[in-house]
Amino acid sequence: MTPANTANPFAADCLLPLTAGGTHYSLPALDARLSARLGAASRIRRLPVALRIVLESLLRNCDGQRVTEAHVLDLAQWSPNAPRESEIPFIVGRIVLQDVAGVPLLGDLAAMRDAAAIAGLPAARVTPQVPVDMVIDHSINVDHHGTPDAMEKNLALEFSRNEERFRFAKWAMQAFEGISVIPPGFGILHQVNLEHLARGLLEDGELRYPDTLVGTDSHTGMIAGLSVVGWGVGGIEAEAAMLGQPVSFLTPDVIGVQMNGRLRPGVTATDLVLHVTQMLRGARVVGKFIEFFGEGVASLAVPDRATVSNMAPEYGPTVAFFPFDEQTVRYLRETGRPEARIREAEAYFRAQGCFGSPAPGSLDYSQVLQLDLGAVEPCVAGPKRPQDRVPLPALKQSFAQLLAQPAAAGGYGRSAMPAAPRQPADPVRDGDVVIAAITSCTNTSNPGVMLAAGLLAKKAVERGLATQPWVKTSLTPGSLVVSRYLESAGLQTYLDQLGFALAGYGCATCMGNSGPLNPGLEADIAASDAVACAVLSGNRNFEARIHPQVKAAYLMSPPLVVAFAIAGTVSIDLTVEPLGRDAQGREVYLRDLWPDDAELSAAMAQAVDPETYRKAYAVDFHAAPLWQRIERPAGATYQWSDTSSYIRKPPYFTTPALGESSLREFRGARALAILGDSITTDHISPVGNIKASSDAGEYLRALGVAEVDYNSYGARRMNHEVMIRGTFANVRLRNLMAPGSEGPVTVFQPDGERLSIHAAAMRYAAQQVPALVFAGEEYGTGSARDWAAKGTRLLGVRAVIARSFERIHRSNLAGMGVLPCQLPEGVTAATLGLDGSERFDLIGLDDAARPRQTLKLVIHRRDGRQDALDLVLRLDTRIEIEYARRGGILNYVLEALGKAA
Numbered sequence: 001m002t003p004a005n006t007a008n009p010f011a012a013d014c015l016l017p018l019t020a021g022g023t024h025y026s027l028p029a030l031d032a033r034l035s036a037r038l039g040a041a042s043r044i045r046r047l048p049v050a051l052r053i054v055l056e057s058l059l060r061n062c063d064g065q066r067v068t069e070a071h072v073l074d075l076a077q078w079s080p081n082a083p084r085e086s087e088i089p090f091i092v093g094r095i096v097l098q099d100v101a102g103v104p105l106l107g108d109l110a111a112m113r114d115a116a117a118i119a120g121l122p123a124a125r126v127t128p129q130v131p132v133d134m135v136i137d138h139s140i141n142v143d144h145h146g147t148p149d150a151m152e153k154n155l156a157l158e159f160s161r162n163e164e165r166f167r168f169a170k171w172a173m174q175a176f177e178g179i180s181v182i183p184p185g186f187g188i189l190h191q192v193n194l195e196h197l198a199r200g201l202l203e204d205g206e207l208r209y210p211d212t213l214v215g216t217d218s219h220t221g222m223i224a225g226l227s228v229v230g231w232g233v234g235g236i237e238a239e240a241a242m243l244g245q246p247v248s249f250l251t252p253d254v255i256g257v258q259m260n261g262r263l264r265p266g267v268t269a270t271d272l273v274l275h276v277t278q279m280l281r282g283a284r285v286v287g288k289f290i291e292f293f294g295e296g297v298a299s300l301a302v303p304d305r306a307t308v309s310n311m312a313p314e315y316g317p318t319v320a321f322f323p324f325d326e327q328t329v330r331y332l333r334e335t336g337r338p339e340a341r342i343r344e345a346e347a348y349f350r351a352q353g354c355f356g357s358p359a360p361g362s363l364d365y366s367q368v369l370q371l372d373l374g375a376v377e378p379c380v381a382g383p384k385r386p387q388d389r390v391p392l393p394a395l396k397q398s399f400a401q402l403l404a405q406p407a408a409a410g411g412y413g414r415s416a417m418p419a420a421p422r423q424p425a426d427p428v429r430d431g432d433v434v435i436a437a438i439t440s441c442t443n444t445s446n447p448g449v450m451l452a453a454g455l456l457a458k459k460a461v462e463r464g465l466a467t468q469p470w471v472k473t474s475l476t477p478g479s480l481v482v483s484r485y486l487e488s489a490g491l492q493t494y495l496d497q498l499g500f501a502l503a504g505y506g507c508a509t510c511m512g513n514s515g516p517l518n519p520g521l522e523a524d525i526a527a528s529d530a531v532a533c534a535v536l537s538g539n540r541n542f543e544a545r546i547h548p549q550v551k552a553a554y555l556m557s558p559p560l561v562v563a564f565a566i567a568g569t570v571s572i573d574l575t576v577e578p579l580g581r582d583a584q585g586r587e588v589y590l591r592d593l594w595p596d597d598a599e600l601s602a603a604m605a606q607a608v609d610p611e612t613y614r615k616a617y618a619v620d621f622h623a624a625p626l627w628q629r630i631e632r633p634a635g636a637t638y639q640w641s642d643t644s645s646y647i648r649k650p651p652y653f654t655t656p657a658l659g660e661s662s663l664r665e666f667r668g669a670r671a672l673a674i675l676g677d678s679i680t681t682d683h684i685s686p687v688g689n690i691k692a693s694s695d696a697g698e699y700l701r702a703l704g705v706a707e708v709d710y711n712s713y714g715a716r717r718m719n720h721e722v723m724i725r726g727t728f729a730n731v732r733l734r735n736l737m738a739p740g741s742e743g744p745v746t747v748f749q750p751d752g753e754r755l756s757i758h759a760a761a762m763r764y765a766a767q768q769v770p771a772l773v774f775a776g777e778e779y780g781t782g783s784a785r786d787w788a789a790k791g792t793r794l795l796g797v798r799a800v801i802a803r804s805f806e807r808i809h810r811s812n813l814a815g816m817g818v819l820p821c822q823l824p825e826g827v828t829a830a831t832l833g834l835d836g837s838e839r840f841d842l843i844g845l846d847d848a849a850r851p852r853q854t855l856k857l858v859i860h861r862r863d864g865r866q867d868a869l870d871l872v873l874r875l876d877t878r879i880e881i882e883y884a885r886r887g888g889i890l891n892y893v894l895e896a897l898g899k900a901a
Contacts (some may be wrong), residue, residue, distance in 0.1 A: 001021040004825040007133065008060075008061075008063060008763070009063045016459055016517070016530070021213055021853060027405060040533075041337070043076070044076060045353050046362070046363055046364045047076075047361055047363070047364070048230050048254040048256070048289065048291050048365060049291060049321065049323060049324075049354045049363070050111040050224075050254065050289050050291055050321040050481065051075065051078055051158050051227045051254060052287070052321060052352065052354060053210045053212065053354075054075065054088060054090055054208060054212075054229060055072070055076060056074050056210075057091055057092070057093075058071050058075060058089070058090070058091075058213060059072055059087070059089055059154055060073045060207075061207060061431070066089055066091065066244075066245070066246050067089050067091065067246065068108035068408065070261050071087075071088065071089055071660055074086050074251070074345065075251065075339075076757055077238050078251060078364075079184075079363045079364075079876070080254070080365055080366045081253075081254070081366055082251075083255065084250045084251050084252065085243075085250070085251075086250070086251045087248055087249070087250060087251070087878060087879065088248065088250070088251055088875045089246030089247075089248050089879075090212075090232070090243055090246055090247045090248070090249065091241075091244075091246050091247075092130065092212045092213050092214050092232060092247060093130060093131075093134070093209070093210075093211055093212045093213060093237055094130050094131045094132070094211070094212075094213045094418070094690045095128070095130055095131070095132045095133075095204070095213060095214060095215065095241060095242050096134070096135070096189055096193055096197065096213055096214075096215035096216075096220060097132065097134035097135075097189070097215065097216045097238070098134070098135055098137050098138050098189045098216060098217050098507070099135070099137065099138050099139060099165070099169070099214075099225050099325065100138040100687065100714045100715075100717060101216035101217065101234070101235040101238075101717075101785070101786060102134045102216055102225050103165055103168060103169055103651075103717065103718060103785065104177070104235055104236040104717045104786070104787070105216060105236075105238060105239050105242075105786075106168070106169070106170070106172040106179075107638075107650055108235070108236070108239055108638065108650055108652065108890060109126055109143070109172075109176065109239060109242075109243075109708075110175075110638040111649055111650040111653055111654075112126045112170070112239075112510075112635050112653065112890065112893070112894055113126045113636065113638075114637060114649070114653070115653035115894055116353060116894065116897060116898075117637065117652075119696045119898055120895070121624075121897060121898060123637055123772070124636060124754055124847070125261070125897050125900075126243065126455040126897065127176050127177055127178070127243075128176055128177070128178040128179060128242045128243070129240065129242065129243060129244035130178070130241070130244075131178050131180070131656040132176075132178055132179045132180065132184070132242060132823040133179075133180045133181075133193075133197055133770070134167065134169070134179065134180070134181045134182070134185045135181075135182045135186070135187065135188070135192050135193075135201045136166070136181065136182065136183055136504075137184070137187065137188045137189050137478075137506040137507050138182065138504070138506065138507050138511060138513070138687075138714055139158050139162045139165070139184055139506070139512060139513075139714075139715060140154055140155070140158050140185075140476065140503075140504040140506035140507075140508050141154060141157065141158065141161075141508065141513040141514075141515050141712075142154065142292045142472075142474045142503050142504070142508050142509060142513060142514055142515035143515045143516065144503065144515075145472060145473060145474040145499070145501070145502050145503050145515070146472075146499040147162075147501060148496070148501060148656075149506075150474075150501050150502065150503045150504075151185075151502045151503055151504045153420075153862065154503055154504045155184065155185050155504060155626065156626070158184055158185075158480040158504075159184070159441070159626045159627075159629075159630075161709070161711050161715060162184075162715055163630060163710075163743060164644065164646040164647055165274055165646060165647070165715065165718065166627070166630050167630050167631055167632070167633065167853075168182075168185075168633075168638070168647055168718070169181055169630070169634075170228070170630055170632040171632065171633040171634075171638060172260050172633060172635070172724070173632070174634060175635065175636055175638070177789070183621055183622065183624055183626075183627040184506065184626075184627070185504070185505055185506075185624060186479070186480060186505055186619075186621055186624075186627075187477075187478050187479035187480065187505050187506070188437060188440075188441040188444070188445075188477070188478035188479070188505070188506060188507050188615075188836060189215070189217060189220075189507075190217070190219050190220065190222040190223070190278045190310065190441040190445070190894065191440070191441045191444065191445040191477075191478030191479045192300075192478070192479055193215075193220075193222070194221055194222060194223060194225070194226055194306055195335050195355065195479055195481060195613060195616075195617070196335070196444055196613070196617045197444070198223055198226055199211055199341060200228075200332060200341055200344070200345030201341070201344055201348055206547075206821040208344060208348055209501055210228070210229065210275040210348070210562050211228045211230075212229050212230060212479070213228070213229065213230040214230060214231060214232070214233045214237070214238055214241055214247055215231075215232055215233070215238070215784075216232070216233065216234070216235045216238045216784060216786070217232050217783070217784055218232035218312060218313035218783050218784040218808055219232060219310050219311075219312075219441060219442070219539065220232040220748060220784075221309055221310070221313070222235075222306050222307070222309050222310035222316075222441060222442075222445075223306075223320050223415075224307065224309040224321045224322060225302055225304075225305035225306030225307070225309035225310070225322050226302055226305075226306065226322075226331065227321070227322055227323060227324035227325075227328050227329060227349075228488075229319060229321065230319070231312075231318050231319045232313065232590075232784040232808060233247065233784060233808060233811065234786035234808060234809075234811065234812035234815060235784070235786035236786050236789070236812060236815040236816060236888070236889050236890060237811060237815055237889065238841075239887050239889070239890065239893065240892075240893050242895055243896075243897070245893060245896070246879075248879040248880070249318070249876075250287075250463065250877060250878050251875050252288050252289045252318060253288045253289070253367070254289040254291060254294075254365050254366055255283070255285055255289070255290050255291070255317070255365060255366060255367050255368075256291050256293055256363070256365035256367070256368045256369070256565050256729070257280075257285045257290055257291070257293070257296050257368075257369045257370075257371050258293055258294035258296075258360060258370050258371065259292055259293070259294045259295075259296030259298045259300075259373055260294055260370065260371070260372050260373065260374075261372050261374035261375075262295050262296065262299045262372040262373050262374060263278060263299070263300075263373050263374070263376055264374060264376070265596070265597050266378065267376050267378060267379075268376065268448070268449050268452065268559070269300075269303070269304040269307040269308070269443075269446055269448060269449060269557075270307065270442075270443055270449055270537065270555075270556060270557035270558075271376050271377065271378050271379050271557065272304065272307070272308060272373070272376050273307050273442070274310045274313045274381045274386070274389045275309070275371075275376045275377075275379065275389060276308055276311070276371070276557065276780050277311055277314045277315045277386050277387050277389070278315075278316065278381075278387050278388070278389040278505075279315075279369075279371065279380065280315035280317070281314070281316060281387040281743065282316045282371075282387075283369060284316070284598065285315060285316050285317045286316035286317070286358075286778075286804070286806060287316070287317070287318060287320065287807045288317050288366070288805055289317060289318055289319055289332060290312070290317040290319065290320040291321045291322075291323075291358075291365070291509065292305075292308070292320070292321070292322050292323075292365075292465075293323065293357045293358045293360070293363075294357060294360065294485070295357070295631075296373045297322060297323065297325075297357045298325065298357060299373070299447045300321075300322075300327065300329075301327055301329070301331065301448070302327055302328060302330075302331035302448040302710065303445060303447060303448060304446065304447070305322040305327070305447065306444050306445055306446070306465065307442055307443065307445070307449075308320060308322075308443055309321070309537050310320065310441060310442045310445075310539060311386065311442060311572070312356050312480055312530050313389065313539075313782070313783075313784075313806075313808070314387060314474070314539060314540070314731050315613050316806070317481060318439075318807060319517050321360065322348040323354070323355075323356060323357045324345070324346075324354060324355055324356075324695075325355060325356045325357060325753065326356075328379075329345075329346055329581050332345070332784075333610060334608050334609075334610055334613075334616035335610065335613045336610035336611065336612075336613035336617075342501070342595050342612065349788055350799060355509065363477050369755050374571075375484070377379055377391055377392070378391070378392040378537075378557060378560075378561065378575075379391050379392055379556075380392060380395055380554045381541070381554065381555040381556075382541050382552060382553055382554035382555060383399070383402065383533070383541065383552030384410075384541060384542060384543050384550070384553070385541070385542070385550070385678060386539060386555055388542060390554075392560075392573075392574060392575060393504075393573055393575045393576070394572075395554075395570060395572075395573070395574075396571050396572055396573045396577075397573075399472075399552070399570050399571055403415075403430055403431075403531060405467050406457070412430070412551065412552075414531060414570070415432055420882075422468075422568060422569060424468070424469050427524055427528060427530075428470065428521060428524045428525050428530045428532060429530060429569075430530050430531040430571075430854060431531065431533060431569045431570050431571035432470060432530065432532055432533060432568065432569055433468070433470075433511065433518055433533050433535055433564050433565060433567070433568055433569055434470060434471060434472060434518070434521055434525070434532045434533065434534065434547075434550065435471070435472050435474075435514055435517070435534035435535070435536075435546060435547060435550060436472070436473050436474075436534070436535050436536070436538070436561050436562070436564060437473070437474045437476070437477075437508070437509035437510070437514065437536040437537070437538070437561065438450075438453060438474070438475045438476070438477070438495075438500055438505065438532070438537050438558045438561050438562075439473075439474065439476045439507075439508055439509040439510045439536055439537060439538050440509075440510035440536065440537055440538035440539055441507065441539075441782070442456075442476075442510075442538060442539040442556075443480045443537040443557065443558055444476075444477040444478040444479075444482055444537070445478050445479075445847040446609065447485060447604060447607045448484075448604065449480055449537070449558045449559065449596075450477070450486065450558055450598065451485070451486070451489060451491065451600060451603040451604060452488050452557070452558065452559040452594075452595050452600060452609060453489025453490065453495070453500075453557075453559045453561065453562050453602070453799070454494060454495055454592045454818050455491065455556035455559075455595035455599055455600065455603060456496040456563065456594060456595060457491065457495045457497070457498050457562050458490075458491055458494040458502065459592070459593040459595075460494075460498065460562070460566060460579075460593055461494045461498065463496050463582040463588050463592070463593070464583035464727060464881075465566050465579060465580050465582065465588060466497075466498065466566070467498050467499050467565040467566055467568070468565070468566070468567070468568030469518075469520060470518060470568065471499070471518075471568055472514075472515075472518050473498065473499030473500050473531075473565050474499075474500065474501075474503040474508070474509060474514075474515055475495060475500040475501060475502055475503060476502075476505065476506060476507075477502075477505060478505065478614065479505065480505065480616040480619075481612060481613055481616045482642075483502060484607075484612050484615075484616060485606065485607035485612060486607075487606065488606055489603045489606045489607055491603070497560075498565065498566070500564070500565075509534070509536055509538065509781075510536060510539060510544050510546075510547060511540075511545070511687055511714070512536030512546060512547070512682075512686070512687050512688040512712075512714075513687075513688075513712070514534070514546055514547045514550075514560075515673075515716075517549070518770065520547055523776075525549045531551045531552050532550050532551060532552070533550065533551075533552045533553065533569075533570050533571070534546045534547065534550045534552070534553040534554070535554050535556055535560070535561050535565070536553065536554075536555060536556075536561060537555070537556065537557060537561050538555055539551035539557045539611075540682075540782060540783070541554065541555050542680045542682045542683070542781075542782060543680075543682075543683070543730070543732035544650060544682070544686065544730050544731050544732040545680075545682045545686075546687070546689070547688075548688065548691075548731050552570070554570060556637035557709055559595075560574075561809040563579060563590055563593070563853065566579045566580060567580070567634050567744050568694075572588040573645060575590065575591075576589075576591075578747040579593070589811060591625050600643075600646065601729070607896060609783065612785075620790070621761050625702060628669050634756075636897075637849060640869075644719075645700060645703050645705050645716070645719060645720065645722075646715075646716055646718060646719055648718065648719045648720055650718075650720060651720060651794070652888070652890045652891070653890070653891070653894065657887075658793070658887050658888065658891070659854065659887045659891045660887050661847060661884065661885045661886065661887060662813075662817040662818070662819060662884040662885075663839070663845055663846055663849045663881070663884050663885055664844060664845060664846065664848050665843055665844070665846070666770045666798055666841070666842055667841040667842075667843050668769060668770070668839050668840075669769065669770035669771060669772050669798065669799075669839065669840040669841070669842065670749050670764060670769055670770075670771060670836075670839065670840070671737060671738065671749075671771075671772050671773070671774055671834065671836045671838065671840070672728075672739050672746055672757060672761055672764070672771040672772065672773055672795065672797060673728060673733075673735045673757060673773050673774070674735065674736040674737065674747055674773075674774045674775075674829045674834055674835075674836055675733075675734070675736065675773065675774065675775040675776065675779075676734065676736065676776050677748065677775075677776035677777040677778060677803070678776075678777065678778050678781055679776070679778075679780070679781070679783035680780070680781045680782055680783075681732060681734070681781070681782040681784075681785040681809055682782055682783070682785075683728070683730045684727060684730075684780070684785070684788035684791070684792065684799050684809075685713070685726060685727055685744065685785050685787040685791050686710055686713055686726060686729055686730045686731075687711065687712060687713050687714035687785075688714075689710065689711070689712045690710040690711065690712060690713060690716070690726070691721070691731075692707050692743075693728055694712070694725070694726070694746070695723040695725035695726075695729070695756050695758045695759070696710075696716075696722045696726045696729065697710055698714070698721070699721060699722060710890045713726045713729075713787075717787055718897040720790070720794060723790065723791050723794075724758060724791055724794045725758045725788075726791065727757070727758070727787070727788075727792060727794075727795055728744045728757045728758075728790030728791075728795075729743070729744045729757075729758075730743070730744070734896070735757070736835075736836075737835065737836035738831065739756060741754075743760065744756050744757040745757070745782075745834050746760045746836075747760075748763060749836065749837055750837070752797070752837075757795070758795070761795040761796050761797075763797075764796060765796040770793065770796070770798040771796045771797045771798065772797065772798065772799055772800070772801060772840055773792070773797055773799075773801070774800075774801050774802070774829045774834060775800065775801070775803070775829075776801040776802065776803045776828060776829070777802075777803045777804050778806055779800065779802035779803070779804065779805050779806065779809065780805055780806040780808070780809020780810060780812075780813075781806045781809075782806070782809075783807075784808045785812075786812050786815075786821060788809060788812065788817075789809065789812035789813045789815065789816040790816055791819060792816070793816040793817060793818050793888070794815065797818055798818070798819060798842070799812060799818065799819035799820070799821050799842060800818060800819070800820055800821065801821045801822075801823060801857065801871060802820070802821075802822065802823065803821065803822070803823050803828060805820055805822070805874060809878075811880075813889060814874075814875050814876075814880040814884065815880075815883055815887035815889040816888045816889070817883065817886075817887045819842075819845075819873065819875070819883055819884070820873075820874035820875070821842075821871040821872065821873055821874060822871060822872040822874050823869075823871060824869060824870060824871075827869065832859065832867070832869075834859075837861075837862045838860060838861055839860040839861060840858065840860070841857070841858040841860070842855055842856075842857055842858075842873050843855065843856040843857075843858060844856050845873070847885055849873065849875070849881055849884070850881070850883075851873075851875055851876055851877055851878060851880065851881060852872055852873060852874065852876060853872075853873050854871070854872060854873070855870070855871045855872075855873050856868055856869070856871070857869060857870075857871050858870055
């Protein structure tokens, strides 16, 4: 679906003929012909491979408008340590969506069609320009677990709760050409993308070019483990890309990570990615490209690489890319891809000089970091952040130290752990594991760790061990393939006996859809304020994400999840303490149950079967009975309902203020929140269940919705009234303006009254007082959650002033017309002495604004003193300035469609 391009100045000399498997086709040449034009014959082949793939897109899509000749030549002359001032307009080959962000995205497009019709444009002009795949994977909730019918019951509840959303998705399928939807019950987007959707090369007639994509989930970058350049963006940025706009970003630094050695026996890919996450978060690689190379890369199978690439959002880069090599070819074959396609892909990368791991020194990198695979050790990460790695032997001591530390120092302010062993009838204790979940695309896409979990379960059952009764266990893999190879290896039965029965296919516990705890536990935890724990094979463990009453969550490999479910506590050193006793009273240790390499290899031989993958993805997804029962509305435009509590027409094209330029000075602003470091998009826009006592709960109650049907913020993302009330509604949010409180609490000024953040924002809006948010380092860490930016804008926040921003959330703020502003080095809300009583002016902003220009913040204090400091406007590119000039990306795209008419 690449548009015909007669204006391309490179069209005459950029194609190279190639033959593979008897098929003749052509490809854009990145080497001799472009190098000759630059007068530097060897320059292109020293570019990092991921940049070469981006360059190919620029070369092929150069039309003099979206992509100019200067864009192509500028990237072709990339220098590893040059100032990063140039903009890359990257046009991707396809787009992937998950439902939590994808359905609202389609809602925005439906509203844009209405706005286009009002402007006299054909509704059909608002339609995808590239192929779009959506996997409905974020709606499953673990209400039932541990029984043979758990999945069937959870799926029925999923359809019951989300029928209106699914009906809208079916309307979108018929209204927008080029959108393919995989219904609930079949897998997680990123695993389906890795195993099935990614094709190696895309095609346009005889032309072949690399697969490239963006997706509405930060973990879209998992696909870079399969040598595909792709990453996560917010829904608003994906909408623009879907309608033919480039994904624009500053030319990046590229960090080479040289992998040496091999993983030791007993060390998993999960251990590796937690090591990488800690290492690269410390190296400050946010917004950069990462390329892994070196002899150690060849020892990692694609599922291991995908595990590492999956967690790129947790360590910060835009993409974490692995080379196309023999392991890539092997994986494409093992997963049943057509042989002709595999041969074409291999021939393509060989012809471009991009096959295999680059030799050290052969490519130019901004920096090279060393990673010794042999130094990686078994570990977990937590209890609040993925980068906080804890070696497995140190977990018991680490948890005890955190218990004793005061909350102000990041601890829990609790007494020492009781010495006596926990008994089933005892009340809940600090450190008790109440959730143990094998979940998430990160690890369920990796047969090695999944089979290890099954083998460990087998040995545990054979020794007479069981999981503790207070532990809620669940298994929610990312595709049908996982169930088929666990069953064919005879291992699912053992997981079932330990409570890890199939609870559904989808992103469940990892995103907070963990469901209720075991009976009585929630009341017990609330009464004792115990530090209850979760263990999961996921990628995120932010505060209150997994479950509102779980204060500590640890990420780990699937076999360790099984082990901790048996132990029932994180206050244990599994390397020296027994998990339990067998039927003969003998102590059983983790080392007794851990599978060796020979056992894993034998199980893998059964699991790695191309026919298994072909059959799993040959099913007719839309023939699923529950999906078939959903009505499919017709028509080019959607018929909105004023009475729906799930789907409301988005306000972006009907509220005049949202179309006004954000590039304006403002005075007399008030702080809505003053926040600390590592504020995540979960803090800003939680996805978990809606509490009855929350502003959103009160809104739903006023509509007549029964409390049992409140559902989650994730499910109600197409109702902006719910989502505005859910912005900054995380129960663990700590607003420094309201010391001693947790949750969405602020102080309204100048009255000094404590209100919910939503109530205060609405009162400021009624008084036409601009609102600000202050924050520390890494603001917006976490999911590619566009509602974290949408909700911020709809609350009336004009600017977020922070020490630093995570890549996706900064981009989302820019796309919604909220000004991201960066504090000077060493300056924080604390050093400024802010308490929320101040008034603020933001000076130096008008329609002549430039990317990253300096603005002045003037602080008016209650005692009459006045201070001023310089901020950096983190609108990083010219296109982001244009978005802000039109109030945001959505109005910009609508205007562009009008000009193209």
